[in-house]
Amino acid sequence: MEAQVIDRDDQDIGVEVDDNNGVEHRILVSYDGDISGHSQDGYPDDPERRSTSEQETIFHARRYAKYYVAQETEYDTIPWDLNPGRFETVRDALAALTADELDDYFGDLFAQSLSHYADDPDVDTGGTERPYELPTDKIGPDGAVLYEQEIYLDESDDIEAVSGVIVEYYVAKGERTTVRHDEAPVPDRDSDARIEISPAPFVDLKPFRDYLVYNLRCQIRDCYVGMGLEPPAAYKVLGPGQYRFTGKYQHFECYPAYFDVNADIPGYSHEFAPELPISDAELGGLVDLGSERSLYSQLKGALFSR
Template identity: 45%
Template sequence: MNMNAKIIDQDNKGIGVRVHDNDETEHTVAVGFDGEIQGHSQDGYPDDPAKRTGKENEYVSQARRYAKYYVAKEKGYDVLPWDRDTAAMQRVQTAIESLSDEDFEKYFGTYFDQINSRLPNVTAPVPEPDAVGDDEFVLYLLDVYLDEAGRIEAVSDIHFLYLDDNRERQVVLGDQPLNRDPDARLQLKPNYLPSLEVAQEFFVYHLRCQIRDCYLLRGEEPPEQYRVIGPGLYDAATRYLYEDRPYRPYHKLHADIPGYSLEFDYGFGEQGKEMAKIAGAVADNK
């Protein structure tokens, strides 16, 4: 992967960025100060998205994401979507890691119970939407807010993401305690987490996977510490599933991807990793 960019213009509406993608195609992207793409031209693919291959469409999208990232990095403008801000994700990682056992349970105990709620004899703290059947796909979402000192200020109620009968994404939001964007959103499916201690480690690992996805979605190879296998951003996972996209299934626990590894063991050491890989493969075959 070899994305690169250069700022070529700036006016009172935004910034122009020239991006070269991983297919060596040149893009000119105008990024507004509000983060919106004001214009985009390129010389390598059809202008009509319907006439592009899946890979070509993804290269176009990567160029836009990379342009926003580059403007944020080089100019310091707040143009990144909040859920693609890796610096904020890193701060939330640190905040979760530093919590005492008591404070972790205070902020994340309900979410921990929700994740385990499809296990026998476990009652969900928050009932799933009626449209979600037994064993059907659902994600439990939890927004995390930090204060100015980088400590956890609040978490939201649990939200739900599921697919309706037409396979369209539906989101049911719970209460959001603060009138601003969160610093990160946990987005995990039902699972078995044996203890709160393991959950604390897993939530930090999950954010590590989200950071991995931010790099990949803008066409970059992540730094070595983020070359891990596991669940990250749902939007990324939906793209990884298509064979005609320039990705591998990084979200799948049993994926065999050179240079990437599963580094979370569910509290059971190497045996835990192997069990997770087997469970992932079984789930794929259902």
């Protein structure tokens, strides 16, 4: 993707974007980030006549135009949920939390996730109770939910507040709904990031924190992919990021399976490396550097028991 500013007036900035297929787009980006005009000659004008790949390329061009304007001008035109730089700042703030701060901000999310393993003999839940009952209209197995929390930073880029636990689930095939458990006030503005996780059997807050940090790293990958860009090397990682992109990776042939930790995608790897609740001596007895198994596969037993 390549772009340049070609015009501006008191409401919009005109951007010329050459997409990865060599098609030229002329896109008007308003100063508040809306797309107020878009023309191109490489794809059908009627969205119903476009292939999935063509439709995704249209989205790439629009997202990249917003990103380019935000990078090259003083206007904040990139949506909060596609802002890789801001997500990285949130990752740093999240990674720096103490155990007590983790419990204050994400204790309910941690317990809600772990509660799904109460009957698993291989996971020591320590009697963890589920903070919120699952919705009665949810379909599918117990673990067929997506948990989220929104994170807000202060002027010093430290965590100021988090939302309550948000639960997304299916009520019918293809039909999702959301329940929010907001117990504390949050700033009246867009969040700086939103973590999105499926239930995972972590029994210690520190590796759980690292799980959340890695989710944001995968979301940064999704930000770049969603703009038609190859992510920087630090974000060529495998694993679930934003659910909306995971769905595209699963169902659209134009995308590799970035969400799959076992996917074979050149240049990409699964790099989740949590802090372990065990000593260095114990760690040495668990890891075989000559093994073909991933480090995570060798250590995951230590993550899920106390």
